[in-house]
Structure formats: structure tokens, C-alpha cells
Amino acid sequence: MSQQLTREILVELESLRLIDPHTHINPMAAASKTLADIMGYHYYTELAHSAGLAKSRIEEPGLDPKEKVSRLVPWLATIENTAQYSWLLEMSREFFDFQDDQITEANWESLYDNSLKKMSEDNWEQQVLEKSGLDQVYLTNDFDDPLTGFDTRFYVPCLRTDDLVFHLSKTVVRERLKKSTDSSPTNAEELKSALAKLFVHFTANNARACAISLPPSFAPEPVDLATADPIVGKVFQGKDLDSKEQTVLSQFVFWTLTEYCAEFKLPFDLMIGVNRRVFEAGVFQGQDLYDKRVSLIQYKTLLNAFPQVTFPISVLSETSNQELVSYAWIFPNVVTNGHWWYSNIPVYIENDTRGRLQAVPKTKQIGYYSDMYKLEFALPKFAMYRRILAKVLAEDFVVRRNWNVEKTVELGKLILRGNVETIFGEAS
């Protein structure tokens, strides 16, 4: 019975057009140009590398796209069990008329050629958007992105702040900041002024959120100007910081950004728990992992200090999901946000979705974002999520709580899209 109900709910959810509230799309090159853009996504390169393909074969300089795909294909058999592979298969079928059950050394080349033909069509980007039912795609922009050359009402800017919080000690980052803000900070106050300019620039260009990914060790605290001053001075003189100074600088910048989120009325997407470059010899974007020993209690001071800022929070480890549920249940400014990266796997999505639907106000849950680098990925990722959401809704609400299907579908639509509009602002 619940399988029939799941299908009934799923059909309704599939009729809903989507807003994707967190991606890494480059709006100047949103869609893929070749299959290598899809299979070059780190999910495939890192899994193939993990299964045995040498990094040098994947990242050889000047590698031809078709050659790259031909090197990855033999390894697909070793990862065909993964959810990530299922996305590849679904993309191949939905976008490129692929008919087989698996991508093999025998059939990949026709898939490659077919997909190349499709992707070469003038309106490929629009075809993908239409087939995927996307009304808006949120970006994750570098702080010095000019935000020009694309329609910011469709490709919605979002200010990514990792570099500012964690990498000001790199010359290149400071230079980018100086250039983009036409300033040359020498103390904490001047750094704050420079950062303010970024918010002016981004909000003038329809930005809807500030975003950052945070290591498990990070714990935001306010830092007063007097404390920050010498450290800001030092780093902008190009001097090295010790690790304690680096922490204080990160806290100062982070806190300042949050103050501007309050002032400029931007939600601050916190993506909590990633350790960068854990596997140093890994492929591009396939080097990061995590330490599950992180707690939202580290954000206590922040959450109390900024009741007026909405924090859509993503956690990397599923062992953090119950904390996220509990903090969103108690703190008005905490919103649950999607299923991130290592937790973006059916078994964790299903369990985490249940917890959120059972204990967090329905208006405070952003169901899903694709985190995609290329447009084609929204379709299979949202499809995966929708199937799980439909199953949870059927089992937990229609069967267990005797909700009717109509009301249950309404809840699903709120989670899937409605809350994105109310939390980040409606599609314009």
C-alpha cells in the first residue's frame, strides 16, 4: 500500500518546478560541453581513483575530453553500485537517449558522440533547464566576482566567504580583496569597511545569501577591534600569523560577515564540518574529508548573538543531523538545509529527512540543493531526493499519521520549493 502511495505522491512532487538554492554553477558556462564535463565531476574521478585509476591518468595536462572519458569508463563497473553512478546513468538516459543498463567499454563511445551532438546545440543550456524544471539556480560566487554577464534573476548570486575567513594570509586573496574593494586595509576597522563594500556589491546584484564551509574545529566568537587590529595589520603587511592569531583573524572576519548579513538582511548558509586536503594525493576536489567530532554547541554564541540572521545549516556528517534537528527545533534562526556531500546518499537522506519532518517546524526546512558544478546534475540529484521524500511522506504521514494525500503533497512541496522562496526571497 505504501508503495502505491509513494508513487502517487511522487507524481505530484515531480510536477513541481524547482529552485536550486545552492550550486557551484559558472553562469558563463553552466551546461556541459562534453561528457568529460560530467564524468570529470569529482564524484566520478575520485571514485575511479579510489577504485584504482591513477591520478596521473585522470589529470594529465592537456588531456582530450574524449580520451579522458575513455580512461574513466573501464572503472565505472567498479562503482556501478554507488548512488553517484546512478546519477550518471539517469543523466545519460534522460538527456542523451542512452538505452542500456550500464555504461561500458562497448557502448560508451556512442554515448559520448550522442551527448556531444546534443550539447553542441545552440540552446543546450535552455534544454537542460527546461527538462530539469528549474526556475532559478543559486550560485556560489567568489567575493570578487563582478557579477556581470548573466541574468542574476535566474542565476542568483551568493557571496562565498571561505577565502575571506580562512585565507587572508594568502597574498593572492588579499590582492583580490584590495582590488575588488578598491581599498588597502591596515587595521580591523578598514578591513570591516572593505568587507562592507562586498555586501553592497552583492546585494546590489540580487545576492540572496552569504555562504561558507567550515572545518569541524571552528567555533565563532566575537573579537573586538583592539584585539583584531594588530593581527589585521600584520597579515596585511604580509607577515606570517601563528595558529592562534589565524584563529582570531578567522573569528573576527566571520563575525564581521555575520554583522553584515544582519545589516544587509542576507541569510548566512553555514556548511559545517569539512576538513580540507585530508588526502593530499587525491584528485581535484577529491581530497576533503571530515572529523565527525563536531557539535553545533560550537555555534551557541553566534546563534544567540544574531537572532535577526537566518542560518540555513548543512552538516557534513549524518551523526550531526539530530543536533541540527534539535537546534532548528529550538532556535528560531536555525533552518535545516539539504543533504550535503558525504550525507547526500539515500540511506542518510532518508533517515535525516524523517528526523527533520518529525521534529522541525515545516516552514524551517530547505529540502534539497544539488551542489552541482554543471547543470545536468540537478535532474538526477533532485530526482533521487524526491523519491526518498515521497517514500518518507507516504510512510510517515499518510500511513502512520493518517494524513490525506493532498495535505501530504502540500507538505512535500513546501519542503521542496516553498521554503526556498520564503527563506531566500521569491523568484523574481
Place this chain on the structure above:
Amino acid sequence: MSQQLTREILVELESLRLIDPHTHINPMAAASKTLADIMGYHYYTELAHSAGLAKSRIEEPGLDPKEKVSRLVPWLATIENTAQYSWLLEMSREFFDFQDDQITEANWESLYDNSLKKMSEDNWEQQVLEKSGLDQVYLTNDFDDPLTGFDTRFYVPCLRTDDLVFHLSKTVVRERLKKSTDSSPTNAEELKSALAKLFVHFTANNARACAISLPPSFAPEPVDLATADPIVGKVFQGKDLDSKEQTVLSQFVFWTLTEYCAEFKLPFDLMIGVNRRVFEAGVFQGQDLYDKRVSLIQYKTLLNAFPQVTFPISVLSETSNQELVSYAWIFPNVVTNGHWWYSNIPVYIENDTRGRLQAVPKTKQIGYYSDMYKLEFALPKFAMYRRILAKVLAEDFVVRRNWNVEKTVELGKLILRGNVETIFGEAS
């Protein structure tokens, strides 16, 4: 098939009368007087606050009960998905003849008036107890509770010790201790004597357990009199303790209480993992959260030192459940106890129940307690638990292990009630 089996088992479990081994009932005002007593429960106020209702609207001094409910009702739509809301709906239907699918601005007033009529009946408390099938309700009494004015065979006293362990540095707590024990401790030995009087008083009044909630950072250790002496002296002179002294004092008092649990043969309910006042601007009782980075290894010394004391242990985070299962599997004095607070949500109850039933001796599991502040809550909370328990029993024992229904129901009854009697003492 398993759904039919679940129903068959559920009917049997529903026929069982209950003992509720942990509540916060005030035996002088056990049942609700108005719907505000129910909807004023922190689960609703904190969720409404989390969804957007201002604290000042909820906690306005002198607020009329009906007005309070009228302010909460519009927010119920935002939390209708939650398990907590499902309890409210079930109470409304079972106790107040509510017929609709949801409580809305259109129908709440008749619900309020109907419920007021019911609650105003002379024997309302007895009606609730009868409909809920409750044979006994355990309390959580302040250490200076006179324990008079109610039937301690029905409302069973339990010595709550949070204030003693963590708040002796507050003048009001020391004064309450002095008054209730007719003593004025100046050193560790005298403090021990004062505490002994509390155990004499409580056990003379049918107390069946000592109880405490503990922060994630707490780790019990024995403290000798010589070490404790100056700290006890200092605190009873009203001087401030530094954080290290406070820890030692807490450990000394906690260890002393456990010694008395051994001497007076009381189980010691440990409720592990809560951080108090995390959300400082939250509503009453809606401020506490937790840090999942806690381990039962912190209780190693205690569990080894007191083999003669039974410790029914509740954990706040579901990430602690497997540890609880493992420690109860190995330590004779560890008993699994209910599904506490942020883990009292179907998805966690189901998973945690499976783990316990699959690996802990069946005689060492206390299935459930309501944790309620008002009597009406036992019905929907136990109902929720029973449905989950029936499902787990049907799937894991009848289907997977080929147990017959009769034997399976016996296991369910043991978990639901039998163990409460053997662990805390039979209903008298």
C-alpha cells in the same frame, strides 16, 4: 503481513495497564485545568517560538489561559508535521471529543470550551488516569519536598538531585538544604550527614529512585573528604568557587549520593547529556540543548565502583544509543531507560528500540516513560511508543526470528511494564 502482525501485537500491548516511571507531575495539580496547561507545555511554546511567535507574546505576565491558547493556535499549522503536534491532536480527540483533522483558528475555541468543561469536572484527574490506564506515576521531587498531601503509593516519589550536585553555590539551594535537613554543614562530613537525611526522608516516603540530569562534560570521580573539606567550607560560607572547585564539589556530592543509593537501595536514574540554557532567549524550558560529544566511558569509574547500584540510563543524543546498548550488554548495573526528549521522536525511538531489543538482556530494558508535566500527556506519548514497539516486535521477532505472537507480546509487556516493577519495585 507484518502490518497485520503489528496490529495484532498492538492490540495486546494496548490492553496492558501502565506504570510511568519518570514524570514531572505535581501531584497536587496533576491534571490540566485549561488547554493552556497542555499547549503551554514547552514542546508547543518552543516550537511556536522557533517558527516565529515572539516569546513576549507567549510569556506575557498575567496572560489569560484562553488568550494564550489563541496566540499559539495560528502557529500550529507550522508545526503540524511534528510528532509533538500529533500528541496534541491525539489528546484533543481522546479526551475532548475533538473530531477535526487539525486545530485551526476556526475550530480552536470550541475545543477550548469543550476541554474546559471536561477539565472542570470533579473527577477529571481520575478520568485521565483511567483512560490512560495508569497504575502508578513516578514523580521527580525537589530534595526539600515534604512529600505530604498525596498518595505516595500512586504518585511515587523520586529524589531529584540536580540542585545538590550542580547548584550548591546558589544561596537559595543551600538555604533549602539547611532548612530541609535542619543542619548547617561546614565541612564535607557534615554535608554527607545532611544528604543522608534526605535519603531517610525520601525512602520513608516510598521513594523508588534517585534521579539527575547531567551535562555532557560531567565525569564522576570519587573525592576524598580532605579534598572536599575546604571546598564545602568555602561554598557554605557563601564564597565563590572557581570552575575547578565547582567540578570537585559536584563530583563529591554526586559520589556521596551514589553511596547513599547503595546504602538505601535506590536505583539512580542518570539522564546524560543536556547543556542547560544554550538558547538564552528561549521560552521557559525551551533553552536547553546538547553536545553529542559525550561518552559513557566518562562513567567507567562510577559503574565499576557501585556494582550494587542499578543505573537506569537515559541518553539525550541518539548517537549515544549504541554505547548505551553496549554498556548495558556488559555492565550488570546498567539498564536502558526510555527515549529522552530530543530522542523521543519516532525515527530515533524505532532505531534505538531495535538496537536494545537485539543486544541487551530483556530484563534490563525500561521501555518508556512520559517525562510529562501534566497527566494528559501519558496517553499520546505511550501510544506513540507502543505503536513503534509493536512494529519492531512484529518485524524483528515474528517475521525475522519466527517467534510466535504470544511470546512476542510477552516480551513487549516486559519492556513496557514488567521491568519497571522489578527494577523499581512492584506497584504496592
Place this chain on the structure above:
Amino acid sequence: MSQQLTREILVELESLRLIDPHTHINPMAAASKTLADIMGYHYYTELAHSAGLAKSRIEEPGLDPKEKVSRLVPWLATIENTAQYSWLLEMSREFFDFQDDQITEANWESLYDNSLKKMSEDNWEQQVLEKSGLDQVYLTNDFDDPLTGFDTRFYVPCLRTDDLVFHLSKTVVRERLKKSTDSSPTNAEELKSALAKLFVHFTANNARACAISLPPSFAPEPVDLATADPIVGKVFQGKDLDSKEQTVLSQFVFWTLTEYCAEFKLPFDLMIGVNRRVFEAGVFQGQDLYDKRVSLIQYKTLLNAFPQVTFPISVLSETSNQELVSYAWIFPNVVTNGHWWYSNIPVYIENDTRGRLQAVPKTKQIGYYSDMYKLEFALPKFAMYRRILAKVLAEDFVVRRNWNVEKTVELGKLILRGNVETIFGEAS
């Protein structure tokens, strides 16, 4: 539908003969001689002890096997709900023609006598192996095991290194090392040479892996000879080490062993997370527990330093499974390995299996090992795992991903056996 599919897949998996890649079998006495060898397994003694049976009744010196069983039997009713008990029942039925639903004070004696008759047959060991479908059984040998007197092609040696890494400060361990390597190390270099001899000896005798169990606090780091020298000197002079020196010594030995794993091409089984002797008054082998606050990030340096060594990793806490999945997804040298001890319970096996099958390359997953001390345990333990694996395969691959049964069964066989052969070397 999925139940029918599960049965269909299960039948196929049951037809597969097995290699058990991690056991504690003594090849000179592999099978049980009496039922006391089975019921004396720590799973039953520790659960009976936890339920109330005194340790002195279980471990009385000189206790007759039949008397021992007679003392345990009355407690079986208290643990009949556990997975561990279900293994006992399945062994009794499969090996000893036991027909009843439970083992009671009324029927245990005939079970004892029947089993004694069976076990006394000349070829009992062969009967068990045949009925269990075992092609190979991996051992866990002390480093000074002569590895003679048994067929190492069937009972495959594996070098257990706990004593070397954590107990060199014990005189008896150093004496065993000196004797088995015919050496008397006085410095780090000489200790390395002695350890090399162990690898020569083990690999000459068909050893297929090095193995170790590790406490939650351990974090491998390289230690240079100059740092190690004085500590090695000190410990081999019989002097006490402080805890910092002990840590450095453990790190030095562990790192050296890993270097030899690289040189001798042995996988290194890491079993991460056990705290020894937590319950000091527990029964034999029933004293160990854990601290879930452990992370694979502690192994970052190691995993980066030894890309050429395969690390089949087992984690004790299910809260570590997602980290294991993620690290195996990224690191080519990390393989997921079985379901260990406190996580070897259906609810955790099922969840953990889903996570692994959904996100780790299929070639990097060793499904199961029995961890058994006596041969009879492989049958019920593998049977339990196979049932769960079949259920997950049916639900997640046939139903959700539309795989056909044949392909799904192939995946199951790879997880269950194929990967054992490729990772440790084929059955010879």
C-alpha cells in the same frame, strides 16, 4: 514483492562457499569439544553475567563443562531476545538436531548429550566446515606462533600485533619477542630488525595479513630512530615508561609494522576503537567497551604515507560507519571490513551495509567475517549477515534501482567472497 526478491537472492547467496577472513580459531582445536565451548563464548557468559549470573559461578576453577552449561542455561531466558542467542539456537538446530523453540532447564541436558555425541565423532571439525561451506579460515596468530602443525593453506595465518604495539613494556612480551626472533634489541634499529624477522616468518608461512585492534585515543605518527632509540633502550632494560614515552613507543612500533606491510605486501587490518578492561570485574573477554569519540582523521598521516598498503578497516561504533564509508570512497587504500563486535547486530549491519553499498566502490568492501573462537559460530553469523545482505540488495538494487536479480546476486557474491580473494589473495 521485496520479500520474495529477498528470498530469491538469499538462495543464491547461500549457494556460495565462504572464506572467513578474520577469526580467532585455534587450528589445533578448531571445533568445539562440548557445548561449554560454545556457551562459554564470551557473548553468552557476559550477557548472562550482565543479566545477573555471578562471575564466580561462571569462572569457578576446574568447573566441569556440563556443570558450566547447567549454570548458564537458566539465564538464557533473559537473553533470548538477543541476536547472540539466536546464533546459539541456530547452531543447536543445524548441528545438533535440536527441535525446540528455546533452550530451557527442561531440555538442555538432551541437547548437551546429543551435541557431545556429535562433537566426539572423529571428523567433527570436517563436518562443521562442510556444513558451513567454509573454504578457508583466517586466523589471528600471536607474533611468536610457530605456525606449524596445521595446514596454512586452509587455516591462513595472520600476524596479530597488539602485543608488539601496546605491551612491549611487559616483560613476558619482550621475552616472547626475544625468543621468537632470536635477538635481544637494545635500540630502535635492532627492534626493527627483530620485527622484520616476524614478517619473514609469517609470510614464509602463507600469512595474508597483519592485524591490530586499536584504542580510540590512538593516532599513528612516524617516529624517527633518534627519538625512538632511548625509549626502546629503556623498555628493553625493563625500566618503566611514562605515558608519553609509551605513546611514542607504540607509534614507533606501529609505523614500523606498516613499513613491513608495505615491504612484505601484506594488507594491514585495522580494528579501530576498543577500550580494554573498562569493566574490570567482567567475565573473561567481557570487559572491553569503547568511546565513540574517535575519528578516522586520526589516521590521516598514516593513510597518506602508505598508499601501497591496503588497510581493511573495521570500526567498533556504528557512529563511525559513515566516516569509514567516506574514507573508503576517497582513499584508494581504505577498504571497509565486516561488522565488528558491538556493531555486529542486525540493526547496525543493515544500516552500515546500505551506506557502504551506496557509496563505496564495490571492489573495496569485505562484507563479513565471523570473529569466531570456535568453528561452529561461522554458520549462524554468516547466515545472519547473508539474510541482511539479501534484504538490502533486494530493496536498494532490485526495487529502487531496477537491477535484475542476476546482476544483484553477482554484487552480493563479490561482497561476500570475491573481494576477500582479491584483497587478501586467492584461495590456494
